[in-house]
Amino acid sequence: MLRQSTYAVLCGILLLSVNAAGADETTQESIDTLAALGYPTPTENELVHIPPTMEDLAEAKLHPQLKRVIRRGYDLFTNTQQLRGENVFNNMNCSSCHLGAGRMPFSAPIWPAAVTLPDFRGKNAHVNNLEERIAGCFTYSMNGIPPDYGSDNMLALAAYHHWLAKGVALYPQQAIYGRGFPAPDRPEELSYARGEAAFQVKCSVCHGANGQGLRVDDQTVFPATWGDSSYNWGAGMVRLFTATGFIKNNMPLGQPNSLDDQEAWDIAYYMSSQERPQDPRYTGDIKETLEQTREPFHKHSLYGQVRETDGHLLGAHRNLGGKPFLKPDTVRARTFE
């Protein structure tokens, strides 16, 4: 069940150079499915890994206790709202952004973190391990506070990441096929008005005309794309190219790659021009916060910029969304000195 291979493209035919075996059929099928949906096929020497499924877990030769922990991690990842009020203070599940329970290429599959960390991370300028990476998504994307390092929930989430990485060698040298949310080239100009119109036609049926999302029986059906119930100003998704890459590759749900590049950028520009909870790195002053965070981060977002339609200064507020604190104390520098 090893589904990993290095691809060499030769004369238009994909040749498997390592691990070539019948086991790669699944990988090939997945690539064919993705190609039919308009995703690029792997380029030469890209690392291709199609993670195992929860159905595969049932068959796997692992200790039953470990299977239980991995299932718990899956459950937390896909229903993170069970930690609402404890670790999560918005309407997101981890799987709200990492589609297909974190397995899908071009939807920031989560397994690369399990094989590339510990490593230096520009966002916080020190070496992070897998738990700290997961903690980052809790702090920003979930507008919350991470479960304690080493706690049952953190261990279960980490175990789920490791399970999805099954069979991949640590610290791969190659680029990873479908990692992150790759964005198409940025067009010359972006239009708020066109983005707004397209959002209303293509997105509002699910996310609501005001991006508020929809909850039913205390569960999130459609996550909020902005506002108090959405990710905060420190989340990776506020970067324009990240939002564009997410939208182009994943939205409208079930119709990936259906928007043209300009449309995806316009919608991302419109969405990123709306308010959301304050960045946990906020110092109390937006100019100062911007200075400290611009280089590694906010130079790609609209935080601290004036919205062209009404002159509103984005992010200039103390609104924390549903959260009773600004910054979890896990957000701190490490120096190892």
Add this chain to the structure above:
Amino acid sequence: MAKQLHDFQSGQRSNATMMPFAQMLSEQQIVDVVAYYASLPATPGLGGEDAAEATLKRGEQLAERGDWSGYIVACKSCHGPRNQGAGEVFPGIAGQHAGYIKAQLQAWKAGARSNDTQDLMGSIARRMGDDDIHAVAVWLANQTPATH
């Protein structure tokens, strides 16, 4: 239900039996008939009673988790917790008759039902094989329908 009757009237949804009857209804009659059906107790759908266990398991997977290897998004993603419906737009599908769900998915797949302006259902149905359509229909028929 009101939307569906309107769509039969306009021809966006087609069915030889329903279209002539829908044409005969006035606005008030549509309101009344919708109110009547909403007042009835909900009962599970028929047609899934003797499905094999493996079929039901596959149906449950498709409805609750989807099959992303074939980019089939879970029904639940839009039709809400326990597939009992979400908001004004996404109807409850748990407890519907298996034959009905099957016919609708086949109609979307074939392009015969087009009253979904964004083609959200068509996009999914076209990726589903007949076995998957059968499996999800019988599993849904075995679930508790939404109560009004």
